Amino acid sequence: MMNSEIPTILANGLPLCSQGPEADRRLSLDTSIPKLPSIRLPVKSPQVLSPTSKYHFKDLPEYVTAVDASDSATVASWVDSNDVLIVDIRPFNFYSNSRLRNAYNVCVPTTLLKRASYDLQQVFNSTSLPAQLKEKVIAHSTPMKVLIYDDSSCEDHVMFSMYQMVQKFLKYDCFDVAYLSGGLLLVDSLLVDASTALPLRSPVSPVTPNSAKASNAEFASSNHGMTSSDTSKDTLPLLSGFTLPSATASNQKFIMSMKKDLPKLDTNVKYNYNFHLPEKFAEKKDKLPKWLSFFAENCDEEDYSKKIVEKLSEKFNKIEQTEQVRLNMAISNFDENNKRSPHYHSCSPKSESVTPLAMCPCCDPIDYNIPKGIENGYKNRYKNIWPYEHSRVRLISSPSCAPKKSSDDYFNANYIDFDKLSLTKYIATQDPLEATYEDFWNTVWYNGVKGIVCLTIPLLLAPQTYYEGNQFYSKSNLNIEIGDPQQFNGYSMREITMKKKETTRKVFHFAYSEWPDFGTPDNLSSIFEMLNKKNEKVETLSGQRPPTSKVPKPWELLVHCSAGCGRTGCFITIDMALDCFLAEDRLNRYDPWGYDDLVYKSVQFQRQQRVSMVQNLDQFVFCYEAIMNYVVEHLL
Numbered sequence: 001m002m003n004s005e006i007p008t009i010l011a012n013g014l015p016l017c018s019q020g021p022e023a024d025r026r027l028s029l030d031t032s033i034p035k036l037p038s039i040r041l042p043v044k045s046p047q048v049l050s051p052t053s054k055y056h057f058k059d060l061p062e063y064v065t066a067v068d069a070s071d072s073a074t075v076a077s078w079v080d081s082n083d084v085l086i087v088d089i090r091p092f093n094f095y096s097n098s099r100l101r102n103a104y105n106v107c108v109p110t111t112l113l114k115r116a117s118y119d120l121q122q123v124f125n126s127t128s129l130p131a132q133l134k135e136k137v138i139a140h141s142t143p144m145k146v147l148i149y150d151d152s153s154c155e156d157h158v159m160f161s162m163y164q165m166v167q168k169f170l171k172y173d174c175f176d177v178a179y180l181s182g183g184l185l186l187v188d189s190l191l192v193d194a195s196t197a198l199p200l201r202s203p204v205s206p207v208t209p210n211s212a213k214a215s216n217a218e219f220a221s222s223n224h225g226m227t228s229s230d231t232s233k234d235t236l237p238l239l240s241g242f243t244l245p246s247a248t249a250s251n252q253k254f255i256m257s258m259k260k261d262l263p264k265l266d267t268n269v270k271y272n273y274n275f276h277l278p279e280k281f282a283e284k285k286d287k288l289p290k291w292l293s294f295f296a297e298n299c300d301e302e303d304y305s306k307k308i309v310e311k312l313s314e315k316f317n318k319i320e321q322t323e324q325v326r327l328n329m330a331i332s333n334f335d336e337n338n339k340r341s342p343h344y345h346s347c348s349p350k351s352e353s354v355t356p357l358a359m360c361p362c363c364d365p366i367d368y369n370i371p372k373g374i375e376n377g378y379k380n381r382y383k384n385i386w387p388y389e390h391s392r393v394r395l396i397s398s399p400s401c402a403p404k405k406s407s408d409d410y411f412n413a414n415y416i417d418f419d420k421l422s423l424t425k426y427i428a429t430q431d432p433l434e435a436t437y438e439d440f441w442n443t444v445w446y447n448g449v450k451g452i453v454c455l456t457i458p459l460l461l462a463p464q465t466y467y468e469g470n471q472f473y474s475k476s477n478l479n480i481e482i483g484d485p486q487q488f489n490g491y492s493m494r495e496i497t498m499k500k501k502e503t504t505r506k507v508f509h510f511a512y513s514e515w516p517d518f519g520t521p522d523n524l525s526s527i528f529e530m531l532n533k534k535n536e537k538v539e540t541l542s543g544q545r546p547p548t549s550k551v552p553k554p555w556e557l558l559v560h561c562s563a564g565c566g567r568t569g570c571f572i573t574i575d576m577a578l579d580c581f582l583a584e585d586r587l588n589r590y591d592p593w594g595y596d597d598l599v600y601k602s603v604q605f606q607r608q609q610r611v612s613m614v615q616n617l618d619q620f621v622f623c624y625e626a627i628m629n630y631v632v633e634h635l636l
Contacts, residue, residue: 060158060166060179067147069182072191075100078178079191084145085137089165090184098194100149100184104129106165113164117516120168140172149180275305276524276625278632287636291597292628309621315600316620323607330368330388366390366608376410379439381430385563387414391609393427395439396446396550411439413564414610415555416572420590421602422579425555426572428610430564431456437466438473441480444507445498448546448554451538452496453530453571454511455561467494467509477501482509490514490526493533503547508537515567518615520622524629531575566615573602573614573623578630599623 060066067074078084079101086103088095095105106127112118121138129137136142146169153162162179169175184192277299278284285296294311298304369389377383387393393413413429427447431454432440444452454467471480483495494509510530515521538556546554557575561567577598580589590596603620606613614620 059155060163061170064166064170065176065178066155066181067178069149069180069184069186072188075180075187075191078145078147081145084147085133087146087148087165088150088184089148089161090150094151098184098192100180100187101191101193103149103193108161108165110161110164112518113161113168115517117519120171122518123165123168140174143174143176145176145178147178147180150183151185152183153179154181154183275308276629278629281632284632284636288628289593289631290595292624292631295624295628309617312621312624313617315597316617319600319603319607319614319620322604323611326368326608327611330370376408379410379433379436380412381433382563385412385430385565385611387412387610391415393429393443393447395442396548397442411436411443413443413558416606416609417555418576418602418605420588421598421605422576423583424557424575424579425553427555427558428564428568428572428606428613429558429560431560431562432466434466437471438476438478440466441471441473441478441498442476444558445476445478445500445505446546446548447551447558448544448556449507449558450541450544450554450556451534451558452507452509453534453557453559454509455515455559455567455571457516458511458513467496467511485511488526488533489529490521490523491530493537500547505544505547506541508534508541510534515561517562518566518618520570520618524626527574527626528630528634531578563612563615565610565612566619569603569606569610569613569615570619570623572606573599574626576602577623577627581631581635599627 067078069075079086086100088099088103088105089107090105091107092105095103095107099105104127106123106129108118108123108126113123120140124134124137127134136144148162148165148169150159150162153159166177166179169177180187282299285299288296295308298307301307366388367390370386374386380386391414393411393415394409395411396409411429413427416426416428427443427449429440429443443449452467458465467482470482472478473480477500479499481497481499483497485492485494491510491512491514494511496507496509498505498507510533512521512526512530514523514526521527534557544554546552559568559571577592580598581592583589590598590601592598599620603614603623614623
């Protein structure tokens with residue numbers, strides 16, 4: 001269906017990196033450490049340390065209280081107070097061995113913690129704090145004292161995670177923030193809880209919106225003989241941020257590693273999503289498409305937002321579950337002959353819990369594999385985002401290039417073509433690395449791309465991006481001329497001229513600057529304006545065809561964010577759905593006014609082609625919100 005026109009040719013590209021011999025790198029049973037000669041090492045000042053090193057070069061603000069860890073009386077006054085939230089930011093294995101009394105573990109991966117868009121709500125939604133306490137922190141409306149500690153941060157050496165966690169709290173005036181200067185290592189042992197009677201459950205599970213409910217249920221059932229006092233805060237601190245070593249299957253561990261940077265939603269706590277309902281929603285709600293009609297139900301009730309989120313959370317949870325099945329299929333080391341072993345089941349024809357056509361993922365005809373992504377890790381921006389092989393974009397070399405002994409067609413991108421929603425053909429990819437700029441522009445050239453949509457915030461990019469400044473690549477004989485940017489509401493547009501020998505091609509570049517990573521944009525109108533401008537400009541290039549017969553039809557739109565999953569998936573979902581509404585030719589397409597959920601089907605289909613498209617529940621909800629607003633404001 002969707003893969004019939006995907007180019008599958010192999011071509012010369014960059015040579016594979018040679019790998020050193022592994023034969024002499026085996027482990028030895030002799031674990032003794034040989035005596036090393038005395039070496040005098042240079043000492044670096046903390047001011048020149050990298051931000052990714054153990055200690056951060058920035059000092060904490062003066063108004064952050066430094067509690068001397070060696071002053072037992074002062075520490076005790078904080079620990080024994082009922083008005084203090086004590087936050088242990090160390091990895092869970094350290095927390096499980098020893099911790100301050102009444103402390104809660106809030107350990108967040110630094111890849112998330114350092115993101116300005118990953119706010120306090122997302123930090124605490126990824127923990128297993130008691131529901132009332134979590135709601136109080138997230139609401140940030142009640143004055144609260146907070147004591148944060150790690151092992152050894154002090155005034156001269158503040159650890160990176162400490163600095164970032166303190167900054168999360170300082171964004172709100174209600175928190176009186178302090179940190180333990182000297183860390184837990186200097187605290188009197190009488191104030192330290194070293195008991196090991198902790199609940200052995202992992203609060204960070206494969207990322208599904210309802211995973212918190214599931215884990216709580218499992219914990220309750222495994223401790224059904226315990227009284228409520230046995231599981232009280234004083235005796236069994238709730239855990240978060242670390243998964244204890246277990247007998248988890250290697251496939252599941254691999255999947256969890258691919259998902260580890262995603263925030264988890266705890267649906268036991270009120271989920272704060274600020275819906276932007278259109279102004280005339282009340283008078284037009286009865287005319288909504290049937291698949292959006294649930295937005296019109298009980299919209300005057302106090303818990304309206306909660307019910308909407310619960311419904312969408314259930315849909316998103318199904319998407320996550322089916323993706324885990326696909327990933328299991330992709331990484332399983334079954335014998336080739338056993339890969340399609342008989343699978344007997346009964347699938348409900350009305351079920352939405354699987355792929356877009358309601359088929360069982362195990363019976364999906366697609367052969368999911370990701371070997372190229374693993375082999376070419378140096379070309380990936382992130383170590384856990386790899387393209388599926390069946391839809392992967394392969395580099396195409398110029399016929400004039402001499403064949404090389406070693407070839408590499410790898411590019412971290414996937415084709416997405418869902419003609420039941422839209423006739424637009426998409427390429428979803430990561431923000432190109434500087435070392436892959438040439439691959440990026442060759443992909444644009446040979447696939448007949450007419451529009452590039454960049455959803456990465458400029459401040460997070462390198463000083464000069466791939467779309468700033470003219471470029472020439474002698475290996476490809478490709479010349480790139482970047483036009484001056486035209487500024488619009490929330491985005492900029494550039495006209496780019498590409499030349500190879502006597503052939504010239506045009507492509508329009510759209511850079512949207514107000515969409516945070518893992519988040520959603522506040523200005524819906526700017527999204528719609530950019531979509532309209534994109535359609536207008538791409539249409540002017542309708543006569544422009546791919547320069548090679550190996551690509552029969554153009555892949556009109558290349559979309560990327562940082563990883564090429566979350567924001568990229570949102571944009572493609574919204575663009576597909578609106579195209580379905582606006583299309584004049586409805587032949588073989590879904591009825592946008594009927595019962596087929598266009599968002600759900602689009603996301604499920606995209607995830608068949610590339611992992612983690614529409615990465616979290618916030619983004620999933622935003623897709624519905626954006627489409628509903630467009631329908632009410634422009635189509636009703």
